[in-house]
Amino acid sequence: MDQDDQHFSNVLGVISALTEQYPDLKASNVHLQTMSSVDKYENLVRESRMIYNDTVTRFNRAIKTFPNSLLASPFGFTEQNYFKNTENKQEMPQWSE
Incomplete structure (x- = not known):
């Protein structure tokens, strides 16, 4: 795991721990929007990897x-x-619940 992935995982771990301690936070709009943004980010990364591999296949x-x-x-x-x-x-x- 590279440094960026590790940092991202650490931050999400902190967010997860905070939502466990403060259940009201889990229902807040800020939390819901943040988790939605994280899901979108992960999907974009996944799509980018698929596009890259497709491009490599065509090139090869x-x-x-x-x-x-x-x-x-x-x-x-x-x-x-x-x-x-x-x-x-x-x-x-799966970040959102």
Whole structure:
């Protein structure tokens, strides 16, 4: 887990702990809007990863097909790696209740 993911997880842990201590906070509009924003953020990140992997698939196919394959290697175009999820990124988190 990189530093940004760790920081994000820590902040969400603090928010979760606060909502457990203060049940009225869980029902407030600010909390609901924050959790909605977190869900939107996670969905955008997930969609971006899917778009990236789709782009890599198309690129890798393009450099392997004729006549592109004749030019790809001499000009330094090589097969690219896919974005791989870490174990904790396999499932979409559920922040809102």
